[in-house]
Amino acid sequence: MSSNKDFDNIFNECMEHLLAGEETVGQCLQRYPAYAKELEPLLRTVVLMHKVADVKPSEEFRARARYQMQLKMAQSATPPRITRRVPRWAIAACTAMLVFVLGGGAVLAAQNVMPGNILYAVKLSTETLQLKLAGSTESKTEQYIAMANERITEMAWMVNNNKTTNLQAAAYRLNNYYTSIGELAAASGAKTTFSSAAIPAGPMTTPSATTVGTTETQTVETLVITQPVTTVINTTPLIVTSAPIVLGTVNSNNIAAAGSNGNASNSNRTSQLLNTLNSNAAIQPSEIQQLLNSGKLPDSVKATLQQALIQANIVYQSAINNANHQ
Amino acid sequence: MQEELNLVQRARQGDQEAFAQLYETHFDKIFRYVVLKIRNQTEAEDMTQQVFVKAYESIGSYQPQGVPFTAWLFRIAHNQMVDYVRKESKKPTVPLDESLPIMDDSDLEHDVETKIEMEKVVVATKQLTKAQREVISLRFAGGLSITEAARTMRKSEGAIKALQHSAILSLRKTLLAGENSVK
Numbered sequence: 001m002s003s004n005k006d007f008d009n010i011f012n013e014c015m016e017h018l019l020a021g022e023e024t025v026g027q028c029l030q031r032y033p034a035y036a037k038e039l040e041p042l043l044r045t046v047v048l049m050h051k052v053a054d055v056k057p058s059e060e061f062r063a064r065a066r067y068q069m070q071l072k073m074a075q076s077a078t079p080p081r082i083t084r085r086v087p088r089w090a091i092a093a094c095t096a097m098l099v100f101v102l103g104g105g106a107v108l109a110a111q112n113v114m115p116g117n118i119l120y121a122v123k124l125s126t127e128t129l130q131l132k133l134a135g136s137t138e139s140k141t142e143q144y145i146a147m148a149n150e151r152i153t154e155m156a157w158m159v160n161n162n163k164t165t166n167l168q169a170a171a172y173r174l175n176n177y178y179t180s181i182g183e184l185a186a187a188s189g190a191k192t193t194f195s196s197a198a199i200p201a202g203p204m205t206t207p208s209a210t211t212v213g214t215t216e217t218q219t220v221e222t223l224v225i226t227q228p229v230t231t232v233i234n235t236t237p238l239i240v241t242s243a244p245i246v247l248g249t250v251n252s253n254n255i256a257a258a259g260s261n262g263n264a265s266n267s268n269r270t271s272q273l274l275n276t277l278n279s280n281a282a283i284q285p286s287e288i289q290q291l292l293n294s295g296k297l298p299d300s301v302k303a304t305l306q307q308a309l310i311q312a313n314i315v316y317q318s319a320i321n322n323a324n325h326q
Numbered sequence: 327m328q329e330e331l332n333l334v335q336r337a338r339q340g341d342q343e344a345f346a347q348l349y350e351t352h353f354d355k356i357f358r359y360v361v362l363k364i365r366n367q368t369e370a371e372d373m374t375q376q377v378f379v380k381a382y383e384s385i386g387s388y389q390p391q392g393v394p395f396t397a398w399l400f401r402i403a404h405n406q407m408v409d410y411v412r413k414e415s416k417k418p419t420v421p422l423d424e425s426l427p428i429m430d431d432s433d434l435e436h437d438v439e440t441k442i443e444m445e446k447v448v449v450a451t452k453q454l455t456k457a458q459r460e461v462i463s464l465r466f467a468g469g470l471s472i473t474e475a476a477r478t479m480r481k482s483e484g485a486i487k488a489l490q491h492s493a494i495l496s497l498r499k500t501l502l503a504g505e506n507s508v509k
Contacts, residue, residue, distance in 0.1 A: 008487065
């Protein structure tokens with residue numbers, strides 16, 4: 001019995017060393033010559049099993065899975081929270097009730113709260129409700145812009161107050177809003193499709209030293225996007241490191257010029273959309289850039305913000321492109 | 327270990343960066359565990375993704391004091407496979423040779439050799455009990471330690487060691503019998 005127990009222990013010990021790559025079968029047998037005859041066939045089987053089990057996912061699958069996971073995280077409007085016990089539908093219902101019963105007092109109170117506050121869910125829910133109530137493309141665009149600006153303000157607040165837990169969620173939301181603005185613009189007649197940039201078909205993409213935007217000295221013609229945003233197949237870990245983005249500022253004069261230089265028959269709808277984007281100082285690249293330069297953002301948040309930045313510029317430039325071609 | 331606990335805690339609070347790090351750490355292990363159990367690469371890829379999506383969706387309700395994160399993750403994978411097997415049992419069987427995973431190695435000869443060995447092992451594992459098979463999958467494919475495998479299977483470490491030993495012994499006998507029958 002004792003001998004059996006000894007053998008079991010020796011076998012387990014040798015197996016651990018083999019699996020950890022710390023020892024070969026021969027080395028183990030040398031240490032226990034008395035058990036060598038019994039041990040050897042078992043340890044050879046362990047080595048065979050180890051070899052057979054050494055299957056690695058292909059790089060293609062790894063990249064695809066990583067991208068889809070990131071997309072899943074981006075799509076979840078509210079990331080998993082321990083404290084979240086109230087279902088979303090309940091928050092939405094409460095918001096609607098608060099709006100109609102209390103005349104919006106509680107909702108107004110929620111408007112200035114920051115992530116982490118108990119009323120923050122009400123704030124998001126109110127925004128969503130307002131979005132649903134917005135009828136026209138312009139109204140929806142305005143609402144998305146307001147929501148985007150709110151997220152930027154919140155992110156700046158979180159960075160300044162060292163509250164980084166919800167940064168990523170805010171960055172994802174921001175990216176989603178810009179994608180939605182782009183889709184609205186595209187639906188209203190823009191030539192460029194936005195979804196291809198926002199949701200690339202291949203593996204996860206990450207901006208890599210991409211120059212976007214324009215400078216004030218450029219002519220209106222150069223504002224037209226002629227090439228899609230560069231996408232890079234990412235085979236690095238899900239947490240991507242930031243890459244510098246050279247960002248130009250979107251000049252409101254250029255947008256106005258684009259509108260006036262375009263065909264005189266620009267539709268009112270497109271003009272309104274341009275005005276909406278312009279008059280709301282829609283995209284706040286300088287604020288996003290400040291956040292990126294703050295040195296306080298985790299790499300993954302930076303990557304998401306950079307994507308948001310690219311998306312924001314695509315929205316602008318495509319709107320201008322649209323105006324130029326109409 | 328403490329580092330993983332911190333990551334898990336952060337992920338539970340909605341920190342996506344922390345979840346991403348956990349994802350990177352466990353991705354290969356989960357894939358290996360799944361692919362060797364269901365032996366169908368395409369399905370295994372889908373299932374591996376589903377495991378992490380499920381983990382992401384559920385991590386807010388995960389209680390670290392109940393079971394270690396690795397064990398929790400492998401239980402998700404195990405449950406996904408149970409569902410898969412239940413569904414697949416109603417379909418015609420896929421020929422084994424077509425369903426074996428493709429090696430990442432470009433050496434064709436090595437691929438073929440490994441595939442043959444793998445097939446022998448797969449056939450041999452069919453002789454094992456359910457519990458023995460699970461231990462072998464967790465230890466070799468999942469790369470789990472004795473302790474982690476014990477927590478995943480809700481068994482004592484001693485029981486895992488015993489299962490592992492008897493499984494290896496049984497595999498050895500089956501493989502040897504196969505070799506002798508060829509001769």
